Amino acid sequence: MKLPCLALVAALACAPGIGCAQGFKFSSGDDSRKTEAQERQARVQAQLATPCLDKIKNQKIMVMIGENRNGTVLAKQAAYDPHFEAINQRLRALGLRTFTPEEIRRQVAQAEIDAVFRNDPDAAISASRRLAAQYILRGLIDTQISRNAIINVNQVALRLDFVLTGANGRMISQASASNESYAGHDVLGMALTLLNERADEVVAQLYGDYCRNAGVR
Numbered sequence: 001m002k003l004p005c006l007a008l009v010a011a012l013a014c015a016p017g018i019g020c021a022q023g024f025k026f027s028s029g030d031d032s033r034k035t036e037a038q039e040r041q042a043r044v045q046a047q048l049a050t051p052c053l054d055k056i057k058n059q060k061i062m063v064m065i066g067e068n069r070n071g072t073v074l075a076k077q078a079a080y081d082p083h084f085e086a087i088n089q090r091l092r093a094l095g096l097r098t099f100t101p102e103e104i105r106r107q108v109a110q111a112e113i114d115a116v117f118r119n120d121p122d123a124a125i126s127a128s129r130r131l132a133a134q135y136i137l138r139g140l141i142d143t144q145i146s147r148n149a150i151i152n153v154n155q156v157a158l159r160l161d162f163v164l165t166g167a168n169g170r171m172i173s174q175a176s177a178s179n180e181s182y183a184g185h186d187v188l189g190m191a192l193t194l195l196n197e198r199a200d201e202v203v204a205q206l207y208g209d210y211c212r213n214a215g216v217r
Contacts, residue, residue, distance in 0.1 A: 040201060043201070043204070044200055044201055044204040045204075046208075047204035047205055047207060047208030048094070048204050048207060048208070050207070050208040050211045050212055051211065052095070052207070052210070052211035053211075056210070056211060056214045057095045057096055057097070057211075058097055059097065059134040059135065059214070060097045060098065060099065060131070060132065060133045060134055060135070061091065061096055061097065061098045061099075061133065061134070061135040061136070061137055061164075062098070062099050062104060062108075062127065062128060062131055062133040062135070062136050062137070063084060063087055063088050063091070063098055063099070063104075063137045063139070064077065064084075064104065064113060064116060064117075064136070064137070064138050064139070065077065065080035065083045065084050065087075065139045065140075065141070066080070066113075066117040066138070066139070066140050066141070067079075067080070067140070067141040067142075067143065067188075067191075068140055068141070068142045068143070069143050069145070069187070070143070070144060070145055073114070073117045073118065073140075075110075075113050075114050075116075075117045076110065077101055077104060077105055077110075077113065078101070078105070079188070080141075080188070081101055082192050083139065083141070083188070083191060083192055083195055084101055084139075086192065086195045086196055086199050087137070087139060087162075087195070087199060087202070087203060088100075090199055090200070090203040091137075091203060091206075091207070094203070094207050096207070096210070099131055099133065103131065104131065107130045107131055108127045108130050108131065112126055112127045112130075113127065116136070116138060117138065117140065121169045124136055124165070124167070124169055125167060125168065125169070128167035129167070133167060134166065134167055135164060135165065135166055135167065135172070135210075135214065136164070136165050136166075136167065137162060137163070137164045137206065138162070138163050138164075138165075139160065139161070139162045140160070140161045140162075140163075141158070141159075141160055141187075141188075141191045142158070142159040142160070142161060143156055143157070143158055143159075143187050143191070144156070144157040145187070154185060156187055156190065157178075157179075158178065158179045158187070158190060158191060158194060159176060159177070159178040159179075160176060160177045160178070160191065160194060160195055160198070160202070161174070161175075161176045162174065162175045162176065162202060162206060164206055164209065164210060166214075172209055172210060172213045172214055173205065173206050173208075173209030173210060173213065175201075175202045175203075175205040175206050176202075177194060177195070177197075177198035177201070177202055178194075179194045
């Protein structure tokens with residue numbers, strides 16, 4: 001009488017000299033992802049539990065978003081309103097004071113914004129003074145676009161980097177999120193998807209560092 005295929009495979013797997021995988025479960029991948037999500041949520045809660053003085057929370061933060069696309073920096077703020085709001089709304093929900101995109105565009109010249117994304121400290125100081133902002137949060141969408149000749153599609157490697165500084169340029173916090181290469185044309189759409197997936201974690205990191213370090217001189 002022949003063994004069924006599954007029984008035969010199991011018998012071979014446990015045969016002498018071949019070994020037997022102990023405790024194998026088809027759900028092990030799901031368990032790993034669940035554990036990772038739980039650990040990430042615990043980190044978020046720990047950061048958000050950081051005590052934050054009212055005098056720190058009431059100081060204003062200017063949020064700006066730009067994009068580094070294959071070495072070229074693009075920083076016209078109107079193009080990144082959804083990305084801006086994904087961060088801005090979460091900061092406000094935590095009690096921090098931020099500017100609206102309209103306030104920034106109305107009072108800060110595009111040339112100054114471009115200079116901020118070129119790491120020009122004088123431009124950053126000038127921009128913050130125009131809005132009487134004590135802090136600047138700069139988010140950079142870094143995309144590297146290439147063509148996969150084998151399957152004939154665009155590949156995009158995507159990374160989001162956020163840097164929080166004082167108006168004087170002093171570093172307070174850094175947070176980032178990244179995605180492996182994917183095929184497609186909607187780079188900003190993918191960046192927004194990634195940002196929404198990781199925004200809670202990114203904002204929690206920025207918030208925790210801000211509350212711990214913003215008043216430090």
